[in-house]
Amino acid sequence: MSVRVKVNRNVLEMEYAVRGPIPKRAAELRDQGMRTIPCNIGNPQALGQQPISYYREVLALLEVPNRIQREKKLRDLYRSSAALRERLEEKDLVSPYVLDVASEFLAQIGTGMGAYTDSNGPRFIREAVAHFIDARDGADGGGGVKSDPNSIFLTNGASEAAKYLIEMLVADRNDGIMIPIPQYPLYSAAIRKVGGVQVNYYPDEEAGWALDRSILDESFKQAGSRGVTVKAIVVINPANPTGAILSEESAREVVDFAQEHDLAIIADEVYQENLYGAEFVSFARLVGDRPIPLFSLHSTSKGFYGECGHRGGYVEMRNPPLIEDTDQSFGDVLLKQASVSLCSNTAGQALTFLMVSPPEEHSEPYEQFIEERTAVLKDLYEKGTMIREAFKQMDDMECFGRTGAMYLFPRLGKLPPETTDFDYCMSLLESTGICTVNGSGFGQREGTSHLRVAFLPPQEMLKEVMPKWIDFHNEYVNRG
Amino acid sequence: MSVRVKVNRNVLEMEYAVRGPIPKRAAELRDQGMRTIPCNIGNPQALGQQPISYYREVLALLEVPNRIQREKKLRDLYRSSAALRERLEEKDLVSPYVLDVASEFLAQIGTGMGAYTDSNGPRFIREAVAHFIDARDGADGGGGVKSDPNSIFLTNGASEAAKYLIEMLVADRNDGIMIPIPQYPLYSAAIRKVGGVQVNYYPDEEAGWALDRSILDESFKQAGSRGVTVKAIVVINPANPTGAILSEESAREVVDFAQEHDLAIIADEVYQENLYGAEFVSFARLVGDRPIPLFSLHSTSKGFYGECGHRGGYVEMRNPPLIEDTDQSFGDVLLKQASVSLCSNTAGQALTFLMVSPPEEHSEPYEQFIEERTAVLKDLYEKGTMIREAFKQMDDMECFGRTGAMYLFPRLGKLPPETTDFDYCMSLLESTGICTVNGSGFGQREGTSHLRVAFLPPQEMLKEVMPKWIDFHNEYVNRG
Numbered sequence: 003m004s005v006r007v008k009v010n011r012n013v014l015e016m017e018y019a020v021r022g023p024i025p026k027r028a029a030e031l032r033d034q035g036m037r038t039i040p041c042n043i044g045n046p047q048a049l050g051q052q053p054i055s056y057y058r059e060v061l062a063l064l065e066v067p068n069r070i071q072r073e074k075k076l077r078d079l080y081r082s083s084a085a086l087r088e089r090l091e092e093k094d095l096v097s098p099y100v101l102d103v104a105s106e107f108l109a110q111i112g113t114g115m116g117a118y119t120d121s122n123g124p125r126f127i128r129e130a131v132a133h134f135i136d137a138r139d140g141a142d143g144g145g146g147v148k149s150d151p152n153s154i155f156l157t158n159g160a161s162e163a164a165k166y167l168i169e170m171l172v173a174d175r176n177d178g179i180m181i182p183i184p185q186y187p188l189y190s191a192a193i194r195k196v197g198g199v200q201v202n203y204y205p206d207e208e209a210g211w212a213l214d215r216s217i218l219d220e221s222f223k224q225a226g227s228r229g230v231t232v233k234a235i236v237v238i239n240p241a242n243p244t245g246a247i248l249s250e251e252s253a254r255e256v257v258d259f260a261q262e263h264d265l266a267i268i269a270d271e272v273y274q275e276n277l278y279g280a281e282f283v284s285f286a287r288l289v290g291d292r293p294i295p296l297f298s299l300h301s302t303s304k305g306f307y308g309e310c311g312h313r314g315g316y317v318e319m320r321n322p323p324l325i326e327d328t329d330q331s332f333g334d335v336l337l338k339q340a341s342v343s344l345c346s347n348t349a350g351q352a353l354t355f356l357m358v359s360p361p362e363e364h365s366e367p368y369e370q371f372i373e374e375r376t377a378v379l380k381d382l383y384e385k386g387t388m389i390r391e392a393f394k395q396m397d398d399m400e401c402f403g404r405t406g407a408m409y410l411f412p413r414l415g416k417l418p419p420e421t422t423d424f425d426y427c428m429s430l431l432e433s434t435g436i437c438t439v440n441g442s443g444f445g446q447r448e449g450t451s452h453l454r455v456a457f458l459p460p461q462e463m464l465k466e467v468m469p470k471w472i473d474f475h476n477e478y479v480n481r482g
Numbered sequence: 483m484s485v486r487v488k489v490n491r492n493v494l495e496m497e498y499a500v501r502g503p504i505p506k507r508a509a510e511l512r513d514q515g516m517r518t519i520p521c522n523i524g525n526p527q528a529l530g531q532q533p534i535s536y537y538r539e540v541l542a543l544l545e546v547p548n549r550i551q552r553e554k555k556l557r558d559l560y561r562s563s564a565a566l567r568e569r570l571e572e573k574d575l576v577s578p579y580v581l582d583v584a585s586e587f588l589a590q591i592g593t594g595m596g597a598y599t600d601s602n603g604p605r606f607i608r609e610a611v612a613h614f615i616d617a618r619d620g621a622d623g624g625g626g627v628k629s630d631p632n633s634i635f636l637t638n639g640a641s642e643a644a645k646y647l648i649e650m651l652v653a654d655r656n657d658g659i660m661i662p663i664p665q666y667p668l669y670s671a672a673i674r675k676v677g678g679v680q681v682n683y684y685p686d687e688e689a690g691w692a693l694d695r696s697i698l699d700e701s702f703k704q705a706g707s708r709g710v711t712v713k714a715i716v717v718i719n720p721a722n723p724t725g726a727i728l729s730e731e732s733a734r735e736v737v738d739f740a741q742e743h744d745l746a747i748i749a750d751e752v753y754q755e756n757l758y759g760a761e762f763v764s765f766a767r768l769v770g771d772r773p774i775p776l777f778s779l780h781s782t783s784k785g786f787y788g789e790c791g792h793r794g795g796y797v798e799m800r801n802p803p804l805i806e807d808t809d810q811s812f813g814d815v816l817l818k819q820a821s822v823s824l825c826s827n828t829a830g831q832a833l834t835f836l837m838v839s840p841p842e843e844h845s846e847p848y849e850q851f852i853e854e855r856t857a858v859l860k861d862l863y864e865k866g867t868m869i870r871e872a873f874k875q876m877d878d879m880e881c882f883g884r885t886g887a888m889y890l891f892p893r894l895g896k897l898p899p900e901t902t903d904f905d906y907c908m909s910l911l912e913s914t915g916i917c918t919v920n921g922s923g924f925g926q927r928e929g930t931s932h933l934r935v936a937f938l939p940p941q942e943m944l945k946e947v948m949p950k951w952i953d954f955h956n957e958y959v960n961r962g
Contacts (some may be wrong), residue, residue: 295485
């Protein structure tokens with residue numbers, strides 16, 4: 003006889019499709035021996051992407067600091083011992099540069115990887131993040147507003163930061179957060195969980211998911227007419243789930259809009275390296291010296307690093323608002339909130355440090371680092387292109403916007419009567435093993451149907467399964 | 483001109499003294515060049531405790547899997563090359579056992595350390611946790627209820643699990659959670675954050691913080707008379723902040739009480755290795771086959787491992803309740819909640835695996851592992867004893883209960899007029915650099931004053947600073 007309990011409705015009702023019924027069914031099929039192809043989630047190393055060697059070599063030394071001395075001895079010995087040279091290759095040795103980076107990191111962190119750090123992360127890592135942001139945005143030459151290490155918080159991935167921000171900003175049940183539709187369901191779930199109002203805005207799909215003022219104003223006005231106080235606007239760029247890359251023009255519209263209405267911007271910029279030739283314009287650069295609260299999120303999980311499992315990330319604040327009726331700043335409360343969990347994990351912190359501090363040009367690891375980076379990004383782009391090409395052979399399957407992030411979000415122009423994109427994705431899974439997520443899991447304009455596919459499976463696998471998907475599609479949509 | 487924003491009152495008002503004003507002041511003093519002694523937090527490696535070598539050696543290999551081959555080659559070479567034997571010691575090599583454990587872990591996890599895992603953690607780690615629990619509680623011989631890997635969730639430390647549970651259990655503003663006073667402020671903060679009611683119960687300080695039914699009933703009755711629906715009772719054993727170890731008798735009282743009132747038990751058992759000769763009785767064993775929902779928390783941060791920075795931990799559920807008005811189980815919703823953050827960090831997961839799977843007897847790393855474990859626990863106990871002894875030289879300073887966890891929570895029997903334990907701790911910090919936390923940060927019976935000290939500084943340091951504390955104390959409390 004089990005006890006029955008009433009639980010928090012908000013928690014009960016929140017949804018998270020990326021790990022919802024379709025991936026659950028995929029797990030069942032896998033347990034039954036079927037080969038499944040997990041395109042439901044941006045998890046590159048689960049599909050064979052190799053970690054960047056440089057990152058991991060440093061990380062391993064941080065865990066066993068006394069190895070640094072041993073590796074130095076080994077290098078010395080290698081020079082003098084023919085026996086050693088016979089059995090080990092030079093590349094099996096750890097380069098002096100890696101040894102120095104690890105030593106320097108350990109000297110800076112002071113208490114090793116096993117101690118709690120400050121709740122916002124060690125200061126030297128936050129300084130490295132600030133340098134990275136300034137270099138990226140051209141603010142290091144004096145041409146912009148510099149990033150402040152005290153306004154940077156290291157977090158377990160970017161998800162944790164998004165949850166903290168939404169928990170703080172939703173002060174009562176009429177407070178709303180504007181989110182794009184489609185959106186990454188972390189945002190709808192976090193808003194639901196704190197009992198706030200999800201305020202949808204609709205990027206223009208056929209214009210490559212572009213934004214303009216009329217789209218944003220319409221959404222804001224509708225929220226106002228329902229009595230909702232909009233507190234912030236979330237922008238995901240490059241976008242998840244659409245993969246679209248926001249033009250500078252679209253991004254400027256968001257900034258102007260936020261300023262006019264005193265909104266904070268939550269800029270989810272975790273795909274900022276997944277551009278495939280396009281230009282990334284950070285919200286920090288566009289906000290410049292205007293007094294708009296901006297929270298920019300980044301993560302070690304995406305880009306060319308794909309270190310999802312290590313849960314590294316940060317949020318950078320600009321113009322943090324003051325808190326009504328108190329003498330506290332937004333940063334004070336964010337820090338208190340983070341401190342209840344003590345700190346983010348140190349391996350994720352170390353990877354965040356490495357992400358923002360690539361090996362210097364001409365250093366020993368540099369060439370291999372660039373090769374690995376280039377290979378990953380080239381491979382991702384080729385895979386995205388292969389899948390887009392296959393869509394052209396599928397009836398009424400259209401995919402808008404350039405290829406960015408790690409996702410495509412094609413529109414199913416045609417479905418059999420009484421079926422939904424959920425049914426399509428479930429059948430696709432059952433027929434081919436390809437696991438995608440239905441568009442309704444991300445939200446979509448009423449009357450449209452989509453799916454999200456993460457373009458991560460190895461090219462060999464795609465060559466084999468895409469024809470099956472094409473056959474499945476043309477058979478499925480022409481049923482009934 | 484800064485924007486002003488209204489934020490979530492619950493977040494604004496929650497308090498977390500462990501990283502509150504006193505530690506903040508300590509950081510300022512440190513920046514000004516003063517030596518401070520951080521006894522405010524259970525963060526052993528920040529005070530020089532060394533990590534367990536075995537754990538770190540495995541962890542380093544998991545990050546760079548191709549090193550496993552290299553280490554094997556090195557071992558072979560070491561045997562044949564006198565030059566190598568001259569420069570390296572045998573202990574600089576990685577033992578075959580460690581290489582095997584790392585290989586096996588990588589084979590099991592399948593996708594390395596860089597991929598998201600299942601949201602509850604990889605199954606093989608949950609199985610290892612279940613075996614550990616069964617062995618600890620004597621359920622592996624068929625003498626108890628076995629732990630179910632499907633009811634185990636790996637989390638970022640134990641704090642994350644506590645927050646998830648409280649977020650779920652507080653369904654409306656009249657829902658209450660019983661917590662001991664004094665308590666670890668994670669619990670009060672989590673309850674405050676979700677807008678629930680903190681229901682205090684008061685272990686009997688002078689009886690070594692023991693519990694009996696009358697204490698629990700009194701608290702329950704009072705809550706009822708205020709219209710509060712109590713959902714769960716939190717027990718921390720060994721306790722934080724008091725360090726007290728619950729007798730089997732006290733723990734049985736809690737179990738009977740929970741059953742009678744259909745309450746869930748949240749058993750924070752993260753200090754289960756910090757016993758110093760006392761016996762640990764798990765709530766899982768006491769609950770046995772009775773249908774009482776139990777959530778037991780454990781972590782890699784404490785014990786003899788002290789891997790705080792890596793944020794590893796788990797929660798084990800027993801008799802998870804069904805959720806009112808749905809066909810969902812508590813575990814389904816917990817899993818959904820965890821899935822929004824994708825998964826806990828893999829380094830923390832690996833340490834959790836290692837924590838529950840110590841090296842086998844007679845394996846190469848075994849002896850060193852036992853030596854390190856014994857040395858850490860012996861040192862902790864000696865430090866706790868040194869501080870307790872010093873209390874005897876302080877006027878009206880009494881400390882109840884046996885020594886457990888990593889904390890002492892002495893009662894300040896005497897304070898100058900108009901001063902509080904907060905003032906005492908702040909002055910202690912300013913005068914001696916010793917950073918403690920005032921008892922009011924954890925809650926305490928009205929009219930009493932305490933402080934919590936984590937007994938972690940090196941013995942040499944304690945020998946030097948304890949006399950200063952004694953002098954400070956006897957001067958301070960006899961003022962005015």
